[in-house]
Amino acid sequence: MIITKNARVLLLSEEGDEFLITVKPGSRFVTHLGIIEHDDILGKPFGSFVVTSKGVKIFVLSPGIIDEIFNMKRKTQIVYPKDLGFILLMLDVKNGDRVIDAGVGSGAMSYAFARAVGNSGRVYAYERRSDFLELARENFRKWNVEDIVELKLKDISDGFEEKNVDALFLDVPTPWDYLHHAWDALKSGGRIGIVVPTTNQVQEVLKRLYDLPFVKIEVWEDLFRPFKPVPDRLRPVDRMVAHTTYMIFAVKVG
Amino acid sequence: MIITKNARVLLLSEEGDEFLITVKPGSRFVTHLGIIEHDDILGKPFGSFVVTSKGVKIFVLSPGIIDEIFNMKRKTQIVYPKDLGFILLMLDVKNGDRVIDAGVGSGAMSYAFARAVGNSGRVYAYERRSDFLELARENFRKWNVEDIVELKLKDISDGFEEKNVDALFLDVPTPWDYLHHAWDALKSGGRIGIVVPTTNQVQEVLKRLYDLPFVKIEVWEDLFRPFKPVPDRLRPVDRMVAHTTYMIFAVKVG
Amino acid sequence: MIITKNARVLLLSEEGDEFLITVKPGSRFVTHLGIIEHDDILGKPFGSFVVTSKGVKIFVLSPGIIDEIFNMKRKTQIVYPKDLGFILLMLDVKNGDRVIDAGVGSGAMSYAFARAVGNSGRVYAYERRSDFLELARENFRKWNVEDIVELKLKDISDGFEEKNVDALFLDVPTPWDYLHHAWDALKSGGRIGIVVPTTNQVQEVLKRLYDLPFVKIEVWEDLFRPFKPVPDRLRPVDRMVAHTTYMIFAVKVG
Amino acid sequence: MIITKNARVLLLSEEGDEFLITVKPGSRFVTHLGIIEHDDILGKPFGSFVVTSKGVKIFVLSPGIIDEIFNMKRKTQIVYPKDLGFILLMLDVKNGDRVIDAGVGSGAMSYAFARAVGNSGRVYAYERRSDFLELARENFRKWNVEDIVELKLKDISDGFEEKNVDALFLDVPTPWDYLHHAWDALKSGGRIGIVVPTTNQVQEVLKRLYDLPFVKIEVWEDLFRPFKPVPDRLRPVDRMVAHTTYMIFAVKVG
Incomplete structure (x- = not known):
């Protein structure tokens, strides 16, 4: 090429x-x-x-997508590729899906969703800060997904405008406040993913999830370790990322 | 639905x-x-x-795709979802791509590639054992990707039939034997991913990769740890998967 | 021999x-x-x-001590060797030290302390359940440390009988209830170690520690991964221990 | 005090x-x-x-011992406390033991051995570089263990001068060259520990260990992860040590 x-x-x-x-x-x-x-x-x-x-x-x-994410203009903490690939699979995002991404930040996750849903799908990207939104818009244009991602400058405390979405992703400081809205927006059998950095937040999210009709509730964390790619002295590098986020998943029923 | x-x-x-x-x-x-x-x-x-x-x-x-992979009929070791999501990102597989999957096994990786490349893309799936191939065929039918994945009962020691593929994935016991064929099949700038379970195999793959025009050579492993999703007693589970595979990546140049 | x-x-x-x-x-x-x-x-x-x-x-x-711990008669969760060695170092337990072990259980930790303090030292081992105490006594006899470990059938809610101990180890369900007693028992500059399995407990312990004159507060966890010791196919085992405990350490001042 | x-x-x-x-x-x-x-x-x-x-x-x-190790004058890579505590337990080093430490470096491991064996024990510390030896000597004096550790400026390719030692620790670049000497120096039933940073070295050590009368051969690695000790935002730190060493253990028989 x-x-x-x-x-x-x-x-x-x-x-x-x-x-x-x-x-x-x-x-x-x-x-x-x-x-x-x-x-x-x-x-x-x-x-x-x-x-x-x-x-x-x-x-x-x-x-590639990882190069773009690590090199993009950003003002926020990003979802790391190590977590992002797993989230795409756990949310089962695929061609034609309609997905909500709440807390767009710099847009890495929406970008990944957009590639997975393709031209026949749609990503509804909520962000309440206009500076983040403008930055995300610029990134989406660069990545050629501006026709798939619908950016919304909007606080989600009043809920989401979509119904029956296939998957919903929450990357906001107090996700437990919006889980009922998330339930409303999801289709029956739809999947939710939530990322939070602290154990206290995981506890709060879990409490609220159990109060709502969600099943298959799971919590994960991961450690990715690079090796020095030297065949005669093969060993992990000296230092690595210790923590990015906890990932919580559930499926809407009922 | x-x-x-x-x-x-x-x-x-x-x-x-x-x-x-x-x-x-x-x-x-x-x-x-x-x-x-x-x-x-x-x-x-x-x-x-x-x-x-x-x-x-x-x-x-x-x-979802993870449910299918863990519940599928299989005769072989699978690529775990924890690794699979990362491989998709590192190989930058996207709508319309043409991808080779060599060593299909039960078909989990081809399935993931098929979903990522969509109807406008193509997955060339090589397998030399007919019993594995038939099982994979059955799985692809079940998963509705038989039109995207082209199954080939073929030993790869004579090379691949395709040229200029966007990405190539090797999941075979002695991948170092086929890296020159992989280089031939890839487009310039195309990406290769290789999975092997032992450190000795990583060493062999690296030696051979450095002999060929590949750059951006990386080796990774990951640990995924589930938590007991109990808000008042939040803690990791007692036992976890310790190891599935090492993942090696590179980009073709020249 | x-x-x-x-x-x-x-x-x-x-x-x-x-x-x-x-x-x-x-x-x-x-x-x-x-x-x-x-x-x-x-x-x-x-x-x-x-x-x-x-x-x-x-x-x-x-x-060796690890063989004894894994093969001992026990009725309780043990402190694993992977954690135990680090605790001994972090508490700086050495020949001649006086150490309190509260929540003796089957006695593994007291045994390790006893070996470290030697005949010139002393381990004060508190246990409120007489069945655990008898089991621990039997284990100490077997391990030849019954002259170093002083077993006490005693609830620690009234505090500890010793003053100026060099180190104190808490392995009880609600350690935050006893941290002021621990402070009283420690010498100035003495070290405390606390083990708890859940993140909620870590949070409670930390809150209380910051209310008391303790410094150098640290929280650790560790993952130990065994390899299959096969030179031609060197790789980690398939499954491993995912979690035993969080370890919290601090030093008394004031 | x-x-x-x-x-x-x-x-x-x-x-x-x-x-x-x-x-x-x-x-x-x-x-x-x-x-x-x-x-x-x-x-x-x-x-x-x-x-x-x-x-x-x-x-x-x-x-404490960890403070001393991390703050000591050194010219070499140290054995980290995270590994050191486990090694002490796996080698079962205790009061009165006679232990060989080959490849003294700055002396951290010998110091830990000295504290564990006490005044009735003995540590034979081999080092072939005189500058390392002098630094270790200075450190031992500072730590008050110069009467327990016997420093030897000596290459170990001619073997060890002691017989029937309880435990032997090898921290040298090519440990496989000295395993037969290690076997000679150990008592029957004595324990050996070897640390090497690369997988290639682990492979070489294992090959040689299987050629000699050693049993209970184990290979371990560990990951220690500190948490930010903040009760309301409890989470691991951002970055951590990814790798220090692989640890190999065995017991002499025959």
Whole structure:
């Protein structure tokens, strides 16, 4: 695939430095490894390389969803890829689904939902802070999902505008306040996912979930550990992420 | 959504017993909790419940991908959902992609790929054992992805028949033997994922990967820990899965 | 070292079966691997082997503290070796120390303390249930620490009888009720350790600790993962312990 | 306990800054929190506090073994307390034992062994680099165990000078080269512990262990995770140690 105008490109040095850019004719990207002319990238295939003004070899790759999430403009804590993939599966999000994402933040989760539901699906993305909303809008445009994600500048304390959604995701500070609204918005048999960083919050969410017609209530956490990819000295890295969030799941009945 | 003939239904008791069935008019499902007539289920909405001959309440839910994977007929070790979600993200599999899955086994990974690539995409599923292949075929039919997954009874030691695939997944005992074939099949900038259970295999894969034009080589493992979902006594469960697989990723260049 | 009458002996088969016995002249030990005459063991050195009536080779080893803990008679949840070693270090227990162990249970922790403080030290072991106390007494006799551990059948709600102890360990259901008593019993600069299985209990303990003159407050948990010790297929085992306890530590000031 | 001349003192601010000093009459300790006169500390009890020249309150505590290890002068990778406590238990080191520590480094492990064996025991500490040895010697003096630890400037490729030791610990780059010497030095039934950072090294050690008369061969790793000790927002910290070492254990027979 040939790199064209406005393409997203992940620049990768042999030492592992990474930069994510949008290619613009005439632009230049300045880094400690030297200068890269965007025009040198245009027309090249993904997977090829360019050489900086300092003679450093730089691979030009097509950024994946994880590259986009870790390199996006953000003002909020993100849902990490390590959790995100599992959430997509636990919520069983698939082509054509209608999904609510409440507490959009910078938009990583909505982006993942949008890719999973495709053009025949819909993501209703609630955010009450207009600065976050504008940032998310910008990110969605960049990621080409602005036609799938419907952004709503709205507090969810009055409930959701949709009914019968297939799945609903809550990433807000006090999710227990909105679980009855979530139940209302979900289809019967629909799935809810909630992320909270503290054990106190998990306790509050669970209490409220048991008061409502939800079943299959589960709580998970995960630890992802990278290894140094050295065949003769294979071992985990020295330090790792210790905690991002607890994940709570349930299914609406009744 | 109303449950119709041939629907997949997850039966869930209040104590957490789970059974996955395909609804057939006139059939009955016999369990230690009593008998359930399929006809009692037909016409009910997902999220409702039936009562067994012993008076036990059973919820009728729509099975998600994780329910299907854990309840499927299988003869092989499966890729666990905990790993599977992350692999989908790391391989950046999305609508319209063409993906190779080598070492299909019972088909869990191909199923996940099929859902991610959708009707405009394609999964080329290689398996050399005909008994595994037939089982996978049966599973794909059940999951409604037989039009997306192209099953191939074929040893991969002669290489893959496709070129320019977006992603390739290797789940075979000696993946290092096929990495050059994988490189041939991938598009420039395409992504490869490899799963192996032992550290010795990781070492072998890494050695070979460094001999070929691959970059962004990463090795990961993960630990997922469920909690007892009891709000007043919140704590992890007593025992957990300690290990399923190591995951290795890379991107083709050049 | 030669095995003599009343010695503790760990029997180990080549397949990894383990049995812990006290050697008595004239006794016999019956197992599915065949019968072992104690007289065959007497006089042999530790590290040698005997052969059962069925011809199975059995190594006769000297049991270590971990073997004793996992094989002891018990009626209670034990402090696991994985946690125990860290607690000994965090409480800085050493030769000559005076230590309180409240909530003795079957005595594993007191045993570990007794070995660390030696003959010049003292362990004050509080237990309010007489059946647990008798079991612990029996265990201490077997382990030869009955002169170091002073067992007390006593509820700690009235406080501890000792002052100026070097360290204090609380393994009771509601430790927050006794933290002021613990403070009274500790020397200035003395260390406290508390174990509780649930996050709710950790929260309660922390609240109370911050109300009292304690500093250096820390909370830890640990995961220990065994590997299959196979050099050509090195990998973690399939399943592991997910959780035993949270460990809380603090130092008395003031 | 009153702080006297040459006492080791752990200084702790309310924000958690820690400094470990040896108290010398007339000295002053300069830090960003202000100056502390050693004479202000002398005569105070452990657990009390002093005030710096800037008015900052500083607790004066008695350092525990973990404080000493993390604050010691070192030129080498240390054995972490998280591993160290478990090793002490697995090697069953106790009062009166004779233990070999090969690859002394800065001396943390020998220190822990020395405390466990007491005055009636003995630690034979091998180190081939004289600069490490001198540093360890200085540390042992500081920790008051120089009469228990016998330092030996010696390469272990010619074997160990002791026989019938109770336990032996190997912390060297190629431990498989010395396992036969270790076997020679151990008593029958004695225990060996080996630490190595990479999976390749574990594989090599296991291969060699199976060639020698060792039983009860085990491989472990552990993850210790600290929590933020905040009762209303209880959660793990953001980042943690991902890996220090693999631990291999075995028992000599034959």
